[in-house]
Amino acid sequence: MTTITSEIQAEDSAYYLHPFTDHKSLAGKGARIITKADGLYIWDSEGEKIFDAMSGLWCVNIGYGRQELVDAATKQMQELPYYNSFFQTTNVPAVKLAKRIVGLAGDNYSHVFFSSSGSESNDTNIRMVRHYWATLGQPERKVIISRNNAYHGSTMAGASLGGMGYMHAQGGLPIPDIAHIEQPYHYGLDHAKDKDAFGIEAAGWLEKKILEIGADKVAAFIGEPIQGAGGVIIPPKTYWPEIQRICDKYGILLICDEVICGFGRLGTWFGSQLLGAKPDLMTFAKGVTSGYLPLGGVVVGKRVADVLINQGGDFNHGYTYSGHPVACAVALANIDILEHEGLVDRVRQETGPYLAERYAELSHHPLVGGAETCGLMAGFMLMKDKQAHITFDETLEVGMICRNHCFANGLIMRAVGDRMIIAPPLMISKAQIDDMMKLIYHCLDATLDELETLGYMESKQLKVNAA
Numbered sequence: 001m002t003t004i005t006s007e008i009q010a011e012d013s014a015y016y017l018h019p020f021t022d023h024k025s026l027a028g029k030g031a032r033i034i035t036k037a038d039g040l041y042i043w044d045s046e047g048e049k050i051f052d053a054m055s056g057l058w059c060v061n062i063g064y065g066r067q068e069l070v071d072a073a074t075k076q077m078q079e080l081p082y083y084n085s086f087f088q089t090t091n092v093p094a095v096k097l098a099k100r101i102v103g104l105a106g107d108n109y110s111h112v113f114f115s116s117s118g119s120e121s122n123d124t125n126i127r128m129v130r131h132y133w134a135t136l137g138q139p140e141r142k143v144i145i146s147r148n149n150a151y152h153g154s155t156m157a158g159a160s161l162g163g164m165g166y167m168h169a170q171g172g173l174p175i176p177d178i179a180h181i182e183q184p185y186h187y188g189l190d191h192a193k194d195k196d197a198f199g200i201e202a203a204g205w206l207e208k209k210i211l212e213i214g215a216d217k218v219a220a221f222i223g224e225p226i227q228g229a230g231g232v233i234i235p236p237k238t239y240w241p242e243i244q245r246i247c248d249k250y251g252i253l254l255i256c257d258e259v260i261c262g263f264g265r266l267g268t269w270f271g272s273q274l275l276g277a278k279p280d281l282m283t284f285a286k287g288v289t290s291g292y293l294p295l296g297g298v299v300v301g302k303r304v305a306d307v308l309i310n311q312g313g314d315f316n317h318g319y320t321y322s323g324h325p326v327a328c329a330v331a332l333a334n335i336d337i338l339e340h341e342g343l344v345d346r347v348r349q350e351t352g353p354y355l356a357e358r359y360a361e362l363s364h365h366p367l368v369g370g371a372e373t374c375g376l377m378a379g380f381m382l383m384k385d386k387q388a389h390i391t392f393d394e395t396l397e398v399g400m401i402c403r404n405h406c407f408a409n410g411l412i413m414r415a416v417g418d419r420m421i422i423a424p425p426l427m428i429s430k431a432q433i434d435d436m437m438k439l440i441y442h443c444l445d446a447t448l449d450e451l452e453t454l455g456y457m458e459s460k461q462l463k464v465n466a467a
């Protein structure tokens with residue numbers, strides 16, 4: 001190991017508290033220091049090149065190293081690095097970006113509220129929907145229904161909306177008036193049932209919850225079109241139209257958290273456009289700037305915007321960096337690239353379907369169960385015996401064993417429990433998908449070898465090697 005690496009690792013553990021990290025255990029091995037990036041690849045301080053199949057953290061949609069975004073930021077910093085939008089002022093990039101995003105979102109939408117992250121945007125959603133109902137004379141409509149295993153951020157409100165038990169376990173969460181229903185996870189919950197029928201049943205859990213709480217107390221339902229951090233849970237195609245029908249039936253607002261699915265990941269500008277929902281509010285962040293600068297927000301549908309603007313008076317909410325001119329200028333340059341290079345269409349017509357084909361083949365690997373893709377999101381479950389649908393004992397942390405093989409072999413693929421997930425940059429080519437699949441096969445074979453050596457598999461099974 002080079003001295004630079006060990007020095008930075010020592011300072012890292014002495015000074016830097018990381019998100020979602022057990023520092024005692026990290027200090028023992030030292031963090032991997034990422035020093036540069038280009039295209040689909042990142043490099044660490046030891047010079048190792050790594051294929052980033054997670055787009056950073058689901059965000060680097062156009063890939064790393066695009067000078068156009070650097071130039072947009074530089075120009076904007078020289079002209080106007082900052083000004084707020086609180087006191088009847090505005091700035092050009094924020095206005096242009098709001099108009100552009102409304103255009104991408106479609107006829108149902110009219111305005112954008114800006115923040116700097118997905119978490120903040122979901123806090124905004126809670127404040128906005130409660131203000132909406134209070135303005136309409138129904139302040140008792142406060143409850144927001146979300147789902148188990150959802151991820152909506154890490155602030156008090158974001159983590160409360162999320163359905164991660166281990167997050168609720170710390171800090172006195174969830175906040176009041178948040179309810180959860182089960183997620184639409186067909187392979188994990190009821191794989192033997194007809195998928196479309198399961199989708200209708202899972203959406204029906206929302207109706208049950210609404211009736212249990214009382215429709216006159218429910219403000220909104222929130223869901224990620226496809227659950228990302230929960231392990232790429234792709235709902236049956238019947239699910240979202242049925243959710244929409246139920247929300248309409250009870251007049252409940254629908255919020256789609258598009259932080260991961262937005263800006264092209266599923267081959268449409270927003271995931272709800274593909275999956276058959278017309279949310280009243282859409283949360284975005286991440287891909288709006290491809291992660292080059294922090295920016296988030298809420299696309300506000302006409303139903304909410306009309307009330308907010310014409311009857312709502314002051315909405316006592318906002319952030320210092322709402323509509324930050326540099327972040328907005330970078331977002332505009334990012335959307336230019338997504339549009340001019342046809343990246344969203346390419347995901348829908350070419351790379352998304354190709355990844356689906358390659359994942360269908362991956363299903364033949366003895367460890368792989370329930371492999372599924374949608375656009376450039378994909379996941380599968382590591383199974384002990386997939387014919388008999390037997391999972392591994394979760395205390396064995398088999399997902400982590402697989403992830404460690406990926407890390408050691410130059411591939412970033414994430415483990416969520418025993419689900420292995422990817423979300424590569426949208427500029428990935430078919431040839432690069434082949435490169436990625438080779439790495440995935442190699443890491444799966446290495447995992448299988450280790451599991452057999454450890455005696456975790458039932459019996460020795462045939463390996464399937466990369467073509």
Ligand code: PXG
Pocket residue numbers: 057116117118119120122151152153154158224228229230257258259260285286296
């Ligand atoms: N909503 C969704 C759907 C997300 O995926 C957020 C909100 C919060 O965004 P911010 O910008 O506040 O982080 C996210 C973030 C993981 C992982 O483990 C996923 C996220 C963040 C951190 C880790 O996959 N998504």
